[in-house]
Amino acid sequence: MVHIAVDIMGGDFCPNSNLEGAYDALQADKDIFLLLAGPEETIREAVGAWSRELQDRVSIIPASEVITTEEAPVAAVRKKKDSSLAVGARLVREGKASALISAGSTGAILAAGQLIVGRLPGVQRPPLAAMLPTQKGPKLFLDLGANVDAKPEWLCQFARMGTIYMERVQHIASPSVKLVNLGVEEEKGNALIKAANPMLREMEGINYQGFIESRDVIMGEADIIVADAFTGNAILKTIEGTVEFVMNAMKDVFKTSFLTALGALAIKKPLKEKVRGFKASEHGGAMLLGLNGLVMKCHGNAGREDIKNAILKSAQFVREDVCGRIRDAFTEADTGGDGSDV
């Protein structure tokens, strides 16, 4: 039985989307146990309408406070010790849950991950990682915004954690790793990239393939794409904005004539489905890797299905013991071993 904590008060549509997503996940996977953190009465009322079998796999964890997206994240997490997010994070910290799902404030989730759940030994910074839908299928992209002013060592650790995730959860043998750069020529790059590149080449157990240009990220030209948080965030948000921009341009074109309006009728829906992957989340939310448990961040406007998927994907992550593998990898690295003598 995998134990997963859910921040019931996170996201634009809380508590309903979280409660409904929890319900759907329990229906879909019989080996999940959920710890629902939030206002006791509200949760009790919702859960009271569920079947006995589902109720037996739920525990209500009272939390009286809520952290909003307007609050300064670190201060909010420190002050609101009885917030649904902080309570959920403590459940992971104390080993009562193996993962935490929240659709709340990104900053607060990052802070709760670092301050409450805590890093695995040897991990310098926990990157925010997500499966990005690309032309060649979903690829792992990290760091999406967790750790500014990156050091070369952090990027190497991101490559290591990404490799473990892709091997274990996505079942890709020897996943390729590329580093985002201005160009693919060896002499290009800023100081960070120039320092990280030879270090990545030296790493054992990492299938490092050199640089990738930003335009090829969406083309899926690597299984794992590593960037510093500032660049990763810029690329991810530019993809979102550009998809929206092109869809808007299309709407304008549709309106220009009777013919194009007819054309629109035919292609609107299939096209929307084709590109909606950028906003949707069949692979769950963005993951904070390298902590004492998984912290998964869903989009603020996550709906019922997004929460369900996040819970199911988290369960898979836990079953594959990604945290344990990361801990092993970094403990070995710390002691200078290559794994063979452990």
Next chain:
Amino acid sequence: MVHIAVDIMGGDFCPNSNLEGAYDALQADKDIFLLLAGPEETIREAVGAWSRELQDRVSIIPASEVITTEEAPVAAVRKKKDSSLAVGARLVREGKASALISAGSTGAILAAGQLIVGRLPGVQRPPLAAMLPTQKGPKLFLDLGANVDAKPEWLCQFARMGTIYMERVQHIASPSVKLVNLGVEEEKGNALIKAANPMLREMEGINYQGFIESRDVIMGEADIIVADAFTGNAILKTIEGTVEFVMNAMKDVFKTSFLTALGALAIKKPLKEKVRGFKASEHGGAMLLGLNGLVMKCHGNAGREDIKNAILKSAQFVREDVCGRIRDAFTEADTGGDGSDV
């Protein structure tokens, strides 16, 4: 009469697209004089077929070498002193031309700009800037890749140069300036952004409006969008890649049924025209600002019309005396004056 140098041997379709674009520009603007740098015989032959009136506004500047995109840029510019690019850049350096157009290797153009044309007094780094087509019309976006490991002072200078360009050439009064960041909250950012933000707020004559998220760059939420070269390059290339990705997705959808194929027929062409702005260049190429003359870089696959537009836009830039204004602004800044006592 505006004198403009053209690197005849730059770009994938050289020398033809450059020669044809030069011809079209001379036809379109009677007050342009072109200095065509490249292989004498080839140019003479092409120009020989032009009308007498056009021939009178052309000077052939022999250059026997060519710099390819495969060469290390700085070394190539230093070594190949008789390359069409280096010869063209010297024409600007010596005041024989006010601008240089090239569709050659980006790195070599940046190097020729810095090493041969040279910076205006007070300019720390010349940013690569371009008019980006956005949802709210074309906006100036810089630095697109010229100066890695930016210092906060450079970003402030980029804002100043961008403001002069938008006021003079695009005739926008008090153009708004925003700085690309992870989020719009005041406390967000990496060390560079946190240092540059208060400095930009202090600047006189700059309509600084704070942060912009990458997703809003393409939405055109500022007249001038400032980023360090690494981030600017990442955003620009991500936009290009994502537009291509969505257009490919559309092609797939078109193929799925008879109805969608019919729909495709109707909307394909108008949509292509709507989004082609990202690859085309009605605003000319990307400009290196802050040099002793304009250096304009066209896309490697620039065609006849792109070269023509680049020449016409350069002439406008020269007539508005953007370089002179930048020199004045930075000379004043250097002496501590605010302009009123000069």
